[in-house]
């Protein structure tokens with residue numbers, strides 16, 4: 001009986017404490033909800049990111065030369081090839097997997113040439129590698145040349161080191177004054193990512 005009485009006293013004390021705490025805890029009376037208490041809040045426009053600018057990741061977008069890529073209608077050749085990575089793979093419209101050309105090991109200069117079959121106006125090129133991070137950032141040095149007969153090539157853009165970065169599409173886009181030419185050639189002299197030049201797609205733009 002003493003134990004039961006003790007428990008009852010304990011429970012009564014606990015309930016009293018909770019009740020008192022509840023009353024003391026309420027600092028303000030609850031307002032009744034009526035029109036006078038309601039405030040209309042304008043909902044922010046949801047079409048823009050609500051993230052802090054420092055945390056918004058920049059998204060790379062290719063700015064292509066005008067016109068269309070006519071390289072796919074041409075014939076491609078190279079002065080060296082590594083294994084299955086044949087030059088024809090640079091005009092198949094595919095940048096993924098094994099669809100790229102790679103020059104033979106340590107065989108610079110590496111020439112990659114596209115014969116457009118007839119002289120046409122061209123004003124830009126895009127050199128692409130697979131854009132996946134697997135294809136890490138690298139530097140390739142090359143110059144751009146043109147020719148009317150496939151024998152004599154003249155320099156259009158001098159030798160320069162270009163960065164291919166998967167964070168920026170793993171590509172290099174060059175735009176130049178319109179040239180009337182049948183052949184466009186890339187002459188590579190280095191590639192920091194492999195022992196020979198690499199190109200997944202070689203695009204030539206005409207309008």
Ligand SMILES: [Ca+2]
Nearest residue numbers: 089094099200
């Ligand atoms: Ca390809």
